[in-house]
Amino acid sequence: EAGVVQSPRYKIIEKKQPVAFWCNPISGHNTLYWYLQNLGQGPELLIRYENEEAVDDSQLPKDRFSAERLKGVDSTLKIQPAELGDSAVYLCASSFGGETQYFGPGTRLLVL
């Protein structure tokens, strides 16, 4: 069974540029999560989707971050414009309902 797929794995951009990350969850998983992980820290939830609906986006900085999951499968997380402090690993995870979450390899973002 394929795991959670994310792309790109690495991204280097200059500040003020836009960037987008893509996630394909495990087949059949209706719940999808985006997390941010800073070095030496645990993942922090940015947004949670139940099918197409964002049920928790309270931690998403909405002035520059946006996300979508239009057909309830793949999801995209966007930052526009990126700031230096956005450098981190962006992890996508999926689960069936609220059960065990399985993580993708993450996208490592460096903003210069």
Next chain:
Amino acid sequence: GQNIDQPTEMTATEGAIVQINCTYQTSGFNGLFWYQQHAGEAPTFLSYNVLDGLEEKGRFSSFLSRSKGYSYLLLKELQMKDSASYLCAVIMNTGFQKLVFGTGTRLLVSP
């Protein structure tokens, strides 16, 4: 609010046993996960505890005491490949289940 504490770093020797502790203070506790994360890789699921007691899975065991807000992950017969960060994560029931992670414990296994 929530607070999850685990040691920042631990060292151990190959073949030994190590116990990684996690204490938590959360509202609406609904279970606790342990994840393993190698450097530059995704967190991978190790264990889940919702009731008090010990869950054993091969070389890894996890214990939970809900009344004490305490869990530990026990790793036996340590191998070099066990060098990784171990993340304690608590499920909070906030209307739906929300997973809140600790900062992780970096374990270094030496020969």
